[in-house]
Amino acid sequence: MSRIERAAQRTALTFVAPALLWTLAFFLVPFAAMVLLSLAHLEGREVVQAYDLGNYVKIFTDPSLLKGIFVSLEITMTVTVISVLLAWPLAWIIATQVPPKYQRLAIMLAVLPFWTSYVVRSYAWALVLGQNGVLMQGLIGIGLLDAPIQIMATRTATIIGFVHFFVMLLTLTIYANLIQLSPNYARAAADLGASGWQTLRLVILPLTLPGIMTGAFLTFVLCIGDYITPQILGGNNELSMPQLIMLQLGRRGDFPMASALSVVLMVLVTLAYAATARWLKMDRV
Numbered sequence: 001m002s003r004i005e006r007a008a009q010r011t012a013l014t015f016v017a018p019a020l021l022w023t024l025a026f027f028l029v030p031f032a033a034m035v036l037l038s039l040a041h042l043e044g045r046e047v048v049q050a051y052d053l054g055n056y057v058k059i060f061t062d063p064s065l066l067k068g069i070f071v072s073l074e075i076t077m078t079v080t081v082i083s084v085l086l087a088w089p090l091a092w093i094i095a096t097q098v099p100p101k102y103q104r105l106a107i108m109l110a111v112l113p114f115w116t117s118y119v120v121r122s123y124a125w126a127l128v129l130g131q132n133g134v135l136m137q138g139l140i141g142i143g144l145l146d147a148p149i150q151i152m153a154t155r156t157a158t159i160i161g162f163v164h165f166f167v168m169l170l171t172l173t174i175y176a177n178l179i180q181l182s183p184n185y186a187r188a189a190a191d192l193g194a195s196g197w198q199t200l201r202l203v204i205l206p207l208t209l210p211g212i213m214t215g216a217f218l219t220f221v222l223c224i225g226d227y228i229t230p231q232i233l234g235g236n237n238e239l240s241m242p243q244l245i246m247l248q249l250g251r252r253g254d255f256p257m258a259s260a261l262s263v264v265l266m267v268l269v270t271l272a273y274a275a276t277a278r279w280l281k282m283d284r285v
Contacts, residue, residue: 035263038257078159084216094171110171113168177208181208225269241265
Protein backbone atom coordinates (compact mmCIF):
# COMPACT_ATOMS: atom_id res chain seq x y z
CA MET A 1 0.00 0.00 0.00
CA SER A 2 1.46 3.35 -1.02
CA ARG A 3 1.93 6.32 1.28
CA ILE A 4 -0.85 8.20 -0.52
CA GLU A 5 -3.30 5.32 0.01
CA ARG A 6 -2.40 5.10 3.71
CA ALA A 7 -2.89 8.84 4.09
CA ALA A 8 -6.26 8.61 2.35
CA GLN A 9 -7.31 5.78 4.71
CA ARG A 10 -6.29 7.81 7.77
CA THR A 11 -8.25 10.80 6.47
CA ALA A 12 -11.31 8.63 5.83
CA LEU A 13 -11.04 7.09 9.30
CA THR A 14 -10.83 10.56 10.85
CA PHE A 15 -14.15 11.51 9.25
CA VAL A 16 -15.82 8.21 10.12
CA ALA A 17 -14.51 7.93 13.68
CA PRO A 18 -17.09 10.25 15.35
CA ALA A 19 -19.99 8.24 13.88
CA LEU A 20 -18.33 4.95 14.88
CA LEU A 21 -17.71 6.18 18.43
CA TRP A 22 -21.29 7.43 18.69
CA THR A 23 -22.65 4.07 17.51
CA LEU A 24 -20.34 2.21 19.89
CA ALA A 25 -21.25 4.35 22.91
CA PHE A 26 -24.99 4.69 22.39
CA PHE A 27 -25.94 1.48 20.58
CA LEU A 28 -23.44 -1.36 20.75
CA VAL A 29 -22.48 -0.96 24.41
CA PRO A 30 -26.09 -0.55 25.67
CA PHE A 31 -27.22 -3.44 23.47
CA ALA A 32 -24.44 -5.68 24.81
CA ALA A 33 -25.43 -4.73 28.36
CA MET A 34 -29.05 -5.58 27.57
CA VAL A 35 -28.05 -8.98 26.16
CA LEU A 36 -26.03 -9.75 29.32
CA LEU A 37 -28.94 -8.66 31.52
CA SER A 38 -31.29 -10.91 29.55
CA LEU A 39 -29.14 -13.89 30.67
CA ALA A 40 -29.85 -13.10 34.31
CA HIS A 41 -33.01 -13.87 36.28
CA LEU A 42 -35.05 -12.38 39.07
CA GLU A 43 -35.02 -13.92 42.54
CA GLY A 44 -37.44 -12.06 44.73
CA ARG A 45 -36.47 -8.46 44.05
CA GLU A 46 -32.84 -9.18 43.24
CA VAL A 47 -31.33 -9.64 39.79
CA VAL A 48 -29.03 -12.67 39.74
CA GLN A 49 -26.57 -12.89 36.87
CA ALA A 50 -26.61 -16.60 36.00
CA TYR A 51 -25.75 -16.49 32.25
CA ASP A 52 -28.52 -18.90 31.30
CA LEU A 53 -31.25 -18.92 28.64
CA GLY A 54 -34.11 -19.30 31.09
CA ASN A 55 -35.82 -16.07 30.04
CA TYR A 56 -35.75 -17.03 26.38
CA VAL A 57 -37.10 -20.50 27.14
CA LYS A 58 -39.94 -18.90 29.08
CA ILE A 59 -40.73 -16.48 26.23
CA PHE A 60 -41.24 -19.35 23.79
CA THR A 61 -43.03 -21.66 26.22
CA ASP A 62 -45.25 -19.24 28.15
CA PRO A 63 -48.49 -18.85 26.08
CA SER A 64 -49.05 -15.24 27.20
CA LEU A 65 -45.56 -14.14 26.17
CA LEU A 66 -45.59 -16.13 22.95
CA LYS A 67 -48.97 -14.66 22.07
CA GLY A 68 -47.49 -11.15 22.43
CA ILE A 69 -44.98 -11.97 19.67
CA PHE A 70 -47.71 -13.21 17.33
CA VAL A 71 -49.99 -10.25 18.14
CA SER A 72 -47.19 -7.80 17.30
CA LEU A 73 -46.31 -9.61 14.07
CA GLU A 74 -49.95 -9.88 12.97
CA ILE A 75 -50.67 -6.20 13.64
CA THR A 76 -47.42 -5.08 12.01
CA MET A 77 -47.86 -7.19 8.89
CA THR A 78 -51.50 -6.11 8.51
CA VAL A 79 -50.60 -2.43 8.90
CA THR A 80 -47.70 -2.74 6.45
CA VAL A 81 -49.79 -4.43 3.74
CA ILE A 82 -52.75 -2.06 4.08
CA SER A 83 -50.46 0.99 4.14
CA VAL A 84 -48.65 -0.13 0.96
CA LEU A 85 -51.94 -0.78 -0.84
CA LEU A 86 -53.23 2.69 0.08
CA ALA A 87 -49.98 4.63 -0.29
CA TRP A 88 -48.92 3.45 -3.75
CA PRO A 89 -52.01 4.77 -5.60
CA LEU A 90 -51.83 8.02 -3.62
CA ALA A 91 -48.14 8.50 -4.45
CA TRP A 92 -48.78 7.63 -8.11
CA ILE A 93 -51.62 10.15 -8.35
CA ILE A 94 -49.48 12.91 -6.82
CA ALA A 95 -46.48 12.08 -9.03
CA THR A 96 -48.32 11.65 -12.35
CA GLN A 97 -51.75 13.26 -12.18
CA VAL A 98 -51.17 16.37 -10.08
CA PRO A 99 -49.57 19.26 -12.02
CA PRO A 100 -45.94 19.77 -10.96
CA LYS A 101 -46.63 23.23 -9.52
CA TYR A 102 -49.17 21.74 -7.08
CA GLN A 103 -47.20 18.64 -6.12
CA ARG A 104 -45.41 20.36 -3.24
CA LEU A 105 -48.76 21.42 -1.83
CA ALA A 106 -50.09 17.88 -2.17
CA ILE A 107 -47.04 16.46 -0.39
CA MET A 108 -47.35 19.07 2.34
CA LEU A 109 -50.98 18.05 2.91
CA ALA A 110 -49.90 14.41 2.95
CA VAL A 111 -47.35 14.99 5.72
CA LEU A 112 -49.65 17.06 7.93
CA PRO A 113 -50.12 14.13 10.36
CA PHE A 114 -46.37 14.34 11.10
CA TRP A 115 -46.88 17.86 12.42
CA THR A 116 -49.02 16.62 15.29
CA SER A 117 -47.81 14.86 18.41
CA TYR A 118 -48.03 11.08 18.23
CA VAL A 119 -49.97 10.98 21.50
CA VAL A 120 -52.40 13.66 20.31
CA ARG A 121 -53.10 11.70 17.09
CA SER A 122 -53.82 8.55 19.08
CA TYR A 123 -56.21 10.32 21.44
CA ALA A 124 -57.87 12.00 18.47
CA TRP A 125 -58.61 8.57 17.01
CA ALA A 126 -59.94 7.49 20.41
CA LEU A 127 -62.46 10.35 20.22
CA VAL A 128 -63.41 9.35 16.67
CA LEU A 129 -63.72 5.59 17.25
CA GLY A 130 -65.30 5.59 20.72
CA GLN A 131 -68.89 4.42 21.20
CA ASN A 132 -69.97 8.04 21.57
CA GLY A 133 -67.44 9.25 19.05
CA VAL A 134 -67.84 11.04 15.74
CA LEU A 135 -67.83 7.85 13.64
CA MET A 136 -70.50 5.98 15.62
CA GLN A 137 -72.76 8.99 15.92
CA GLY A 138 -72.43 9.67 12.20
CA LEU A 139 -73.26 6.07 11.23
CA ILE A 140 -76.25 6.06 13.58
CA GLY A 141 -77.36 9.43 12.25
CA ILE A 142 -77.51 8.22 8.63
CA GLY A 143 -79.22 4.98 9.62
CA LEU A 144 -76.41 2.49 8.94
CA LEU A 145 -76.30 1.46 12.61
CA ASP A 146 -78.99 1.17 15.26
CA ALA A 147 -76.53 1.22 18.15
CA PRO A 148 -72.79 1.85 18.58
CA ILE A 149 -70.42 -1.06 17.98
CA GLN A 150 -67.18 -1.70 19.80
CA ILE A 151 -64.13 -0.52 17.87
CA MET A 152 -62.12 1.18 20.60
CA ALA A 153 -59.92 -1.09 22.72
CA THR A 154 -59.67 -3.62 19.88
CA ARG A 155 -57.01 -4.61 17.38
CA THR A 156 -59.02 -2.85 14.66
CA ALA A 157 -58.61 0.51 16.41
CA THR A 158 -54.86 -0.06 16.72
CA ILE A 159 -54.57 -0.90 13.03
CA ILE A 160 -56.59 2.18 12.01
CA GLY A 161 -54.37 4.45 14.09
CA PHE A 162 -51.21 2.93 12.68
CA VAL A 163 -52.40 3.01 9.06
CA HIS A 164 -53.33 6.69 9.34
CA PHE A 165 -49.72 7.49 10.22
CA PHE A 166 -47.79 5.05 8.05
CA VAL A 167 -49.71 5.62 4.81
CA MET A 168 -48.20 9.09 4.75
CA LEU A 169 -44.70 7.77 5.42
CA LEU A 170 -45.00 5.23 2.61
CA THR A 171 -46.46 7.85 0.29
CA LEU A 172 -43.31 9.95 0.71
CA THR A 173 -40.88 7.09 0.00
CA ILE A 174 -42.85 5.84 -3.02
CA TYR A 175 -43.38 9.36 -4.40
CA ALA A 176 -39.64 10.05 -4.12
CA ASN A 177 -39.04 6.91 -6.19
CA LEU A 178 -41.75 7.66 -8.77
CA ILE A 179 -40.57 11.17 -9.63
CA GLN A 180 -37.12 9.78 -10.49
CA LEU A 181 -38.51 7.48 -13.16
CA SER A 182 -38.06 8.69 -16.71
CA PRO A 183 -41.31 8.94 -18.73
CA ASN A 184 -39.41 7.15 -21.50
CA TYR A 185 -40.06 3.83 -19.71
CA ALA A 186 -43.81 4.20 -20.22
CA ARG A 187 -43.34 5.44 -23.78
CA ALA A 188 -41.11 2.49 -24.65
CA ALA A 189 -43.63 0.06 -23.17
CA ALA A 190 -46.44 1.68 -25.17
CA ASP A 191 -44.36 1.49 -28.37
CA LEU A 192 -43.92 -2.23 -27.74
CA GLY A 193 -47.67 -2.69 -27.51
CA ALA A 194 -48.20 -2.71 -23.74
CA SER A 195 -51.50 -1.41 -22.44
CA GLY A 196 -51.66 1.16 -19.64
CA TRP A 197 -52.34 -1.56 -17.07
CA GLN A 198 -49.47 -3.71 -18.37
CA THR A 199 -47.10 -0.76 -18.26
CA LEU A 200 -48.14 -0.02 -14.70
CA ARG A 201 -47.89 -3.64 -13.55
CA LEU A 202 -44.83 -4.82 -15.47
CA VAL A 203 -42.73 -1.65 -15.74
CA ILE A 204 -43.62 1.08 -13.23
CA LEU A 205 -44.45 -1.11 -10.24
CA PRO A 206 -41.21 -3.16 -10.33
CA LEU A 207 -39.15 0.03 -10.70
CA THR A 208 -40.75 1.47 -7.56
CA LEU A 209 -39.94 -1.58 -5.41
CA PRO A 210 -37.01 0.22 -3.70
CA GLY A 211 -39.37 2.96 -2.49
CA ILE A 212 -42.05 0.44 -1.50
CA MET A 213 -39.66 -1.81 0.41
CA THR A 214 -37.89 1.08 2.12
CA GLY A 215 -41.21 2.46 3.33
CA ALA A 216 -42.44 -1.02 4.28
CA PHE A 217 -39.30 -1.70 6.30
CA LEU A 218 -39.57 1.63 8.13
CA THR A 219 -43.24 0.88 8.78
CA PHE A 220 -42.35 -2.55 10.17
CA VAL A 221 -39.65 -1.17 12.47
CA LEU A 222 -41.74 1.72 13.82
CA CYS A 223 -44.93 -0.29 14.12
CA ILE A 224 -43.59 -3.39 15.88
CA GLY A 225 -41.74 -1.27 18.44
CA ASP A 226 -44.55 1.19 19.14
CA TYR A 227 -46.08 1.29 22.62
CA ILE A 228 -48.32 4.34 22.56
CA THR A 229 -50.87 3.46 19.86
CA PRO A 230 -51.61 -0.10 21.08
CA GLN A 231 -51.86 1.19 24.65
CA ILE A 232 -54.28 4.03 23.84
CA LEU A 233 -56.34 2.50 21.04
CA GLY A 234 -55.96 -1.22 21.65
CA GLY A 235 -56.42 -1.25 25.39
CA ASN A 236 -55.10 -4.25 27.28
CA ASN A 237 -57.20 -6.94 25.64
CA GLU A 238 -54.28 -8.04 23.46
CA LEU A 239 -50.79 -7.18 24.61
CA SER A 240 -48.13 -6.47 21.99
CA MET A 241 -44.43 -6.94 22.69
CA PRO A 242 -43.78 -3.29 23.72
CA GLN A 243 -46.70 -3.55 26.17
CA LEU A 244 -45.30 -6.80 27.56
CA ILE A 245 -41.90 -5.16 28.00
CA MET A 246 -43.42 -2.20 29.86
CA LEU A 247 -45.46 -4.63 31.96
CA GLN A 248 -42.30 -6.45 33.02
CA LEU A 249 -40.64 -3.14 33.91
CA GLY A 250 -43.52 -1.29 35.52
CA ARG A 251 -45.38 -3.95 37.46
CA ARG A 252 -42.95 -6.79 38.04
CA GLY A 253 -39.62 -4.98 37.96
CA ASP A 254 -38.27 -7.94 35.97
CA PHE A 255 -35.49 -6.25 34.06
CA PRO A 256 -33.93 -9.53 32.78
CA MET A 257 -37.22 -10.65 31.20
CA ALA A 258 -37.79 -7.17 29.73
CA SER A 259 -34.27 -7.32 28.28
CA ALA A 260 -34.90 -10.76 26.78
CA LEU A 261 -38.13 -9.57 25.16
CA SER A 262 -36.26 -6.55 23.79
CA VAL A 263 -33.58 -8.78 22.30
CA VAL A 264 -36.25 -10.92 20.63
CA LEU A 265 -37.81 -7.74 19.27
CA MET A 266 -34.42 -6.69 17.91
CA VAL A 267 -33.97 -10.10 16.26
CA LEU A 268 -37.36 -9.74 14.53
CA VAL A 269 -36.34 -6.33 13.18
CA THR A 270 -33.02 -7.78 11.98
CA LEU A 271 -34.84 -10.60 10.19
CA ALA A 272 -37.13 -8.05 8.53
CA TYR A 273 -34.07 -6.13 7.35
CA ALA A 274 -32.47 -9.32 6.00
CA ALA A 275 -35.68 -10.13 4.11
CA THR A 276 -35.86 -6.69 2.47
CA ALA A 277 -32.17 -5.75 2.19
CA ARG A 278 -31.90 -6.51 -1.53
CA TRP A 279 -34.50 -3.81 -2.26
CA LEU A 280 -33.31 -1.20 0.23
CA LYS A 281 -31.46 0.97 -2.27
CA MET A 282 -31.52 4.30 -0.47
CA ASP A 283 -29.88 6.10 -3.39
CA ARG A 284 -32.90 5.21 -5.53
CA VAL A 285 -35.50 6.47 -3.05
